[in-house]
Amino acid sequence: MFGTGPSSICADILATRLIWLGLPVHSSGSASMAHGLARALDPSSVAIGISLLGHNEETKNFLNIARKTGAYTIAISSRASGEVAEAADEVILFSPVGAWRVPGSAMHxxxxxxLTEYLCLCLEEAEALRSDQ
Incomplete structure (x- = not known):
């Protein structure tokens, strides 16, 4: 899991929530650390990059590295197109709260x-269905 600036906070929140569900997750606000972690992924892994505007070079690079290892890649962004979205197998869109952001804003x-709570609810429900079978 990776994001820069305020998106790094989002990555940490999502990572923490997934860890509490019992999933092994790594999150780093450091591009070099995240790129190194991405190199260790494999086809059983999922890499998630978070970028509000979808044009962050480091997040795009993280997803590209992860994709080369065979990991499934997901971009979380407010834009369906852009470099980050193009580097991912899947894009999850969200809308920031309030007026369009100013540089450095954490309004997203x-x-x-x-979105994190919704994704975790979906995972919990999927796990419950699988346990019932």
């Missing part, structure tokens, strides 16, 4: 927190 964090 509440939207990603809500």
């Amino acid at each position: 964090v509440p939207s990603v927190v809500l």
Whole structure:
């Protein structure tokens, strides 16, 4: 899991929530650390890059590295197109709260927190269905 700036906070929130579900997750706000972790992924792995505007070079590179290892890649962004979305197998879109952001704003964090809770609810429900079978 990787993001820069305020998206790094979002990556940490999502990682923490997934860890509490019992999933092995790594998140780093350091591009060099995240790129190194991405190199260790394999086809059983999922790499998630978070970028509000979808044009962050480091997040795009993280997803590209992960994709080369065979990992399934997901971009979380407010834009369906752009470099980050193109580097991912799947794109999850969200809308930031309030007016369009100013540089350095963290206004997209509440939207990603809500998305995090929804994704974890879906995972919990899927696990419950699998356990019932």
